[in-house]
Amino acid sequence: MNEVIKLLGNHRSIREYDTSRDINEEQIEIIMKSAMAAPNWTNGQQVSVIAVRDSEKKVELAKAAGNQKWVEEAPVFLVFCIDFYRAKLASEKNGKEFRIVDDVEAIIVGSTDVGIALGTTVAAAESMGIGIVPIGGIRKNPQDVIDLLELPEFVYPVVGLAMGYPKTIPSQKPRLPLEATYHKEQYNAEVQMEMIDQYDKTISSYMSERTNGQDTSDWSSKVAHFNESRFDPYAKVTGPTLKKQGFHFK
Amino acid sequence: MNEVIKLLGNHRSIREYDTSRDINEEQIEIIMKSAMAAPNWTNGQQVSVIAVRDSEKKVELAKAAGNQKWVEEAPVFLVFCIDFYRAKLASEKNGKEFRIVDDVEAIIVGSTDVGIALGTTVAAAESMGIGIVPIGGIRKNPQDVIDLLELPEFVYPVVGLAMGYPKTIPSQKPRLPLEATYHKEQYNAEVQMEMIDQYDKTISSYMSERTNGQDTSDWSSKVAHFNESRFDPYAKVTGPTLKKQGFHFK
Incomplete structure (x- = not known):
């Protein structure tokens, strides 16, 4: 069994963080490059990720997710969004009609691309010793998340990811x-x-x-x-x- | 940069396979255990994967995907499905109404879970030297895929994954x-x-x-x-x- 297989099979959700350890910008960029290198639908790259460190914003996001305090306590909170805003700009640039958002296909494509990027982010973060817990609860108050992160049309927040070095390692x-x-x-x-x-x-x-x-x-x-x-x-x-x-x- | 980050950043789609090398059952099970250990929505585990090795079935799946010959040529073709069939059985077992499938939430949750499992499968397979290419084209003829794989109600085929040892490594x-x-x-x-x-x-x-x-x-x-x-x-x-x-x- 190779090291990657060991890592992937060892996943657990981390909701308590060692607050003395931050995650630096270089680390997030390494993780994001991994996520974006993963496959996606017809190379359309229908995903955007917004990294939130600002304390007040994290308090608001924790509330939006139904008072999940680990959202507030994590040093970094990533918000994974379906993103067809670039696709719309691409259509305008080429004088084509922009129709995919009028079908449920866009929801399937966007959510699958979000999932692939999220799964890859989890592997990358955990390989660096960082703990994570995905937060689908942000969809309870999507308009608050949209307003807070200034998401344009054709962008929708699907899932958050709280990240931090683990305080303790729970059982699997x-x-x-x-x-x-x-x-x-x-x-x-x-x-x-x-x-x-x-x-x-x-x-x-x-x-x-x-x-x-x-x-x-x-x-x-x-x-x-x-x-x-x-x-x-x-x-x-x-x-x-x-x-x-x-x-x-x- | 650790080995996992190197691996994830090095992804490319593989559509030509070394036909002298098979992927054995033990390898697929290792890969599937990795995929299923990944996070999912509220531990509902809304994913099923069907592995196809049968040549005639692969020919049919290649056709369903719009004549993609690598589907036929790959030693193994995995079909990733949204799966709320178990959720329905869980509702029946507990005498509860089964309502989540009446909302677009089920499409978002199921597709995101599929994406997470797919992204993790890609990382696991590539760590073993296996090449992959995701095939969203199976959604062009979903009823053919449903019939061929005998998918029950509340199960939907979202994306396939052709897998095999690479014949050549294309540029990224x-x-x-x-x-x-x-x-x-x-x-x-x-x-x-x-x-x-x-x-x-x-x-x-x-x-x-x-x-x-x-x-x-x-x-x-x-x-x-x-x-x-x-x-x-x-x-x-x-x-x-x-x-x-x-x-x-x-």
Whole structure:
């Protein structure tokens, strides 16, 4: 097993930072160059990242994300955005119609490009000993994020990334058995319920150990709860704010 | 600069493979474990990957992607899917309503999770000397891919990944200047047109060198052309097929 594989398999979310250690500008640029060298859709490079260090801005972003204090405490907070603003300028420069933002394709392309850049950023940062936690919660109040970072039309904030040197290293959360998520030649639907039952036991034990038996909740109950009600604050604003930014998906 | 940073900064697309070298099952499992260990939205793990080795299936997938012969020639072709099928089972198991698929949030969450898993897969594969090229073209004929891989409701194929040992290593395509895609404290809209002009010259020279002066096309003309007309085959089917799979985004 090579060093990269070891690193990637060792990921965990870091929400507490060693506040005596900063991340310098050179480090962020190295990480960003790695992220931007990754593949993207037809070399359109539909991503922008805004790095925030300013304390007041981080307080506002922590609020926008539903009071996640690690957003405020991290020395650097990156905001990953779908970016078709450059594509619009490219269309104008060449006298062409700009139509891709009128279809859901733009949401898929932009979000996938954001994910690729984010996954690569995580690998780059962790290789330097920096801890991270992604913050999708910024989509709870996207207009606040848009105003704060002065995002133009056709740019939408998808996910944040709090970064800092870890104060402590938490245990690693187990994932679904590989049999559930990795399929050979065709989708294996039959095995899914069994894998969920098995994983529910794994997560229940994991939670119990971490809380001295106080919390024995399993995976499927959390997912079910989330998909029934916890996503409401997002659903209320995501579609309308995307449209306001110029994404008239259908 | 550490080895991971060197690796990530060195990415290029590989479309020609050394057909004498296969990728074995153990290697794919190592790569998939890396991908699944990466972050994802609220640990919902909204991704499935289907690995295809079967020659006839690869021929069909190459056709679905608009006759991309490297899909056929690669020893392994991975298909990355948004997967809310497990989420639906989790809702049923816990007697909760399953509503997230009725909002565009599910498209953003699923595509971002796919991107993170894909970006991590690329890093893992390349660390083992394996070359890759992502194939978004599978979205031109999503129903064919769904039928071929027997994808159930709430599962949607977003992007493929052709993998094989490189026959030759092509030159690396330059990216937009970092000043265009990486912003400090707020989005830098003013600089974008200047960066596009500068990058157009870079890409025009790069193309000219690669084609002995036959092709001197620049970046913005390609992006403009794509966004006016080349995305039509996608736009025609993406929305309707997403809806058929159960994603009633609004």
